[in-house]
Amino acid sequence: MNNKRTRIYEGKAKILYEGPEPGTVVVHFKDDATAFNAEKKAVIEGKGVLNQRISEYLFTKINEMGLPTHFIRSLNMREQLVREVEIIPLEVVVRNVAAGSISKRLGIEEGKPLPRSIIELYYKNDKLGDPMVTEEHVTAFGWATPQEMDDIVHMSVRINDFLSGLFLGIGIRLVDFKLEFGRYYENDMMRVVLADEISPDNCRLWDMKTNDKLDKDRFRRDMGGLVEAYQEVAKRLGIIQQGEIVERSLKLVKND
Ligand code: TMP
Ligand code: ASP
Numbered sequence: 001m002n003n004k005r006t007r008i009y010e011g012k013a014k015i016l017y018e019g020p021e022p023g024t025v026v027v028h029f030k031d032d033a034t035a036f037n038a039e040k041k042a043v044i045e046g047k048g049v050l051n052q053r054i055s056e057y058l059f060t061k062i063n064e065m066g067l068p069t070h071f072i073r074s075l076n077m078r079e080q081l082v083r084e085v086e087i088i089p090l091e092v093v094v095r096n097v098a099a100g101s102i103s104k105r106l107g108i109e110e111g112k113p114l115p116r117s118i119i120e121l122y123y124k125n126d127k128l129g130d131p132m133v134t135e136e137h138v139t140a141f142g143w144a145t146p147q148e149m150d151d152i153v154h155m156s157v158r159i160n161d162f163l164s165g166l167f168l169g170i171g172i173r174l175v176d177f178k179l180e181f182g183r184y185y186e187n188d189m190m191r192v193v194l195a196d197e198i199s200p201d202n203c204r205l206w207d208m209k210t211n212d213k214l215d216k217d218r219f220r221r222d223m224g225g226l227v228e229a230y231q232e233v234a235k236r237l238g239i240i241q242q243g244e245i246v247e248r249s250l251k252l253v254k255n256d
Contacts, residue, residue, distance in 0.1 A: 005018060012034040013029065013030055013051070014027055014028060014029055014030060015027075015030060016028075019081060019084070024072065024082065024083060025083070026075065026079055027079060027081075027197075028048075028078055029051050029055075029078050029197075030048050031044055031047045033219050035216070035219060035220040037130070040220070044226055049077045050199070050233075050234055052077060052079065052080060053234060054230070054233060054234055054237065054239065055071075055197040055198050056071070058198045058199075059198065061166070062159060065158070067194060068191060068193040068194065069194040070182060070193050070194065070195040082195075083193070085184045085195050087180060087182045088144050088181045088192070089124040090122065090123065090124055090133075090138065090152070090180070091130055091178050091179075092119060092122075092178065092180070092181070093121075093122065093177070093178050094118070094159075094177055094178075094179070095114055096164060096174060096175060096176065097175040097176070097204075098112045099111070099204050111211065117160055119156055121133050121134065123138075135149055151181075151191075152192060155179075155194060156179055171209065171236065172206065172207060172214060172233065173206045175203075177198065177202055178202040179196070181193065199230075200215040200230045200233055202216075203215055204217060214232055215229065
């Protein structure tokens, strides 16, 4: 790794470096796991690589659908080259099945399918603990314009339909997930593009047959087996081979 490059920002799970050309950024996926606004922390060996590869796969497909994203290409197992964007300070959560905070807040049993998909907005601000907001707040405070919100909602719905079908095909229920968007400036044009990552860190993925959790709830709820679960997702998507899994298990045995 080139240590001389300039670090732009370090987040909870990723580090951003200046890219090789103007207007590009290198995203480095760390093995760090956090939950509950970083009150709970751990390093889980292998998580960064799995998230990078799963996110690469999904962003490539979303690009192929014709939806604009920040993703350009993977550089290595842990790093991606992406377009520099101005992040819109929103966490856009799409839910198909009740789980997590909606179950707690509204008293809906986990696992209950929602009458229709629901989009929720959270103001991305760690100090405030990412409070839930409405579109009224978003446009009144100027975090995004009404036109940008139209694009965000439209893209989120399309991404939900696409990902739900994709995961259904490999026996996984897409319960919910979180997206982030950014503004990409190209010459005099600005457009809203999908940014951040889509991985088991920011989705809830349940096995269709067993309801086994194949996502970060394994860490949030102290269930163990996070890397194995993420590997299962990668394996079903066809992006890691049986051999790679064996290799890692052997390494784990050696290290333990
Ligand atoms: P929630 O049920 O805790 O609100 O989470 C909904 C979805 O959003 C779930 O798939 C996990 C994801 N998520 C994030 O990616 N980052 C976060 O900070 C939170 C709270 C949730
Ligand atoms: N990523 C968030 C945090 O650290 C929360 C979560 O995903 O549960 O703190």
